[in-house]
Amino acid sequence: MKIRYKEPADKRINAKRSFWKEYLIVLGVVLISCVGSVLIYDRQMQDHANPWQIVVTNSSYVLFVGLIVSLVIRLISHTGFIRPMSEIGKAARKVASGDFTVRVHSQRKDDKKDELEVLIDDFNKMVEELATIETLKSDFIANVSHEIKTPLAIIQSYASALRKDELSLEEKQNYIETILEASQKLSTLVTNVLRLNKLESQEIIQLESYTLDEQLRCCILALEEKFNEKNIELDVDLDEVIISSDESLLEIVWNNLLTNAIKFTDYGGSIKVELKVEDSNIVVSISDNGCGMSEETSRHIFDRFFQGDTSHSVEGNGLGLSLVKRVVDLIHGEIQVKSELGKGTSFLVKLSK
Ligand SMILES: Nc1ncnc2c1ncn2[C@@H]1O[C@H](COP(=O)(O)OP(=O)(O)O)[C@@H](O)[C@H]1O
Numbered sequence: 001m002k003i004r005y006k007e008p009a010d011k012r013i014n015a016k017r018s019f020w021k022e023y024l025i026v027l028g029v030v031l032i033s034c035v036g037s038v039l040i041y042d043r044q045m046q047d048h049a050n051p052w053q054i055v056v057t058n059s060s061y062v063l064f065v066g067l068i069v070s071l072v073i074r075l076i077s078h079t080g081f082i083r084p085m086s087e088i089g090k091a092a093r094k095v096a097s098g099d100f101t102v103r104v105h106s107q108r109k110d111d112k113k114d115e116l117e118v119l120i121d122d123f124n125k126m127v128e129e130l131a132t133i134e135t136l137k138s139d140f141i142a143n144v145s146h147e148i149k150t151p152l153a154i155i156q157s158y159a160s161a162l163r164k165d166e167l168s169l170e171e172k173q174n175y176i177e178t179i180l181e182a183s184q185k186l187s188t189l190v191t192n193v194l195r196l197n198k199l200e201s202q203e204i205i206q207l208e209s210y211t212l213d214e215q216l217r218c219c220i221l222a223l224e225e226k227f228n229e230k231n232i233e234l235d236v237d238l239d240e241v242i243i244s245s246d247e248s249l250l251e252i253v254w255n256n257l258l259t260n261a262i263k264f265t266d267y268g269g270s271i272k273v274e275l276k277v278e279d280s281n282i283v284v285s286i287s288d289n290g291c292g293m294s295e296e297t298s299r300h301i302f303d304r305f306f307q308g309d310t311s312h313s314v315e316g317n318g319l320g321l322s323l324v325k326r327v328v329d330l331i332h333g334e335i336q337v338k339s340e341l342g343k344g345t346s347f348l349v350k351l352s353k
């Protein structure tokens with residue numbers, strides 16, 4: 001059995017070509033040419049024209065009428081179809097050569113929309129979207145290049161400084177430490193860019209059942225040294241929860257949220273990690289009493305390479321929360337942030353059971 005799918009009519013179209021209008025134009029042309037031929041025939045009868053004259057005159061008349069009809073059809077199709085199509089074609093060629101500023105103007109004098117006007121609207125919208133993608137791509141490349149340049153410059157200058165003989169052992173040690181830090185930063189940047197790139201094109205996740213509280217505990221434990229370095233008080237309250245999700249993807253989320261909480265909390269501060277089951281949701285919250293952020297900053301935290309607090313920008317590269325957001329979207333979860341400048345921040349991740 002064949003199932004036919006009928007596209008629903010486009011609601012934007014409010015001007016249709018009227019059948020009766022076209023019929024009346026054709027009828028008018030036919031009537032005028034018939035009247036013309038009757039008048040010519042009548043004249044020929046009155047003048048007693050010979051048969052050759054009748055044939056030549058009538059043939060010329062038919063040719064003339066044919067020419068007029070063709071010109072009218074040509075004019076109608078030119079204004080209604082050929083001109084807008086060639087405009088769209090010209091614009092498409094410009095887009096293909098990389099010019100995304102081009103737009104096709106409306107071809108109708110009234111404000112109505114027919115199929116062609118809708119096509120023009122859609123074409124313009126497509127070019128707008130392409131322009132945004134292009135800007136995002138070039139911004140991304142510019143950001144990556146900038147982020148690579150800084151640690152590379154550090155590595156270069158400290159490595160050449162190391163060649164000097166008069167350096168003390170302590171100075172040499174410091175320089176080597178700086179080089180190692182810069183190369184670690186470079187390596188994290190490359191890992192994050194590759195990860196983000198992979199996640200952008202990933203649509204399928206590996207579902208497996210595992211204990212979420214155990215995973216959170218392991219992530220906290222792996223960061224124990226950092227917690228101790230800043231003497232951070234840790235409050236952990238985890239319900240026992242078995243989840244069916246992608247373990248390695250969720251690890252990215254917890255690691256990034258925990259390292260941010262540590263990074264943006266002052267020495268002696270406190271961090272709370274909670275895992276609760278609410279109705280049909282699993283809710284993980286990671287809260288700190290650190291520097292917090294302004295409303296403006298919290299609007300941009302998921303943008304790639306965005307770093308709100310410049311005093312901490314030496315560490316990280318503003319890709320952490322972009323990765324977190326991508327993972328949460330991929331597993332159809334939800335992430336919320338509540339923050340107050342100077343008071344602290346709380347990230348809430350909701351996952352469906
Ligand atoms: N716990 C937090 N407290 C305050 N600000 C935060 C916190 N987590 C994230 N932010 C803000 O969000 C920005 C982006 O975070 P992220 O993408 O992890 O980048 P990075 O950690 O490299 O700066 C940070 O620069 C910071 O301004």
Ligand SMILES: [Mg+2]
Pocket residue numbers: 256259260316318320321
């Ligand atoms: Mg971070």
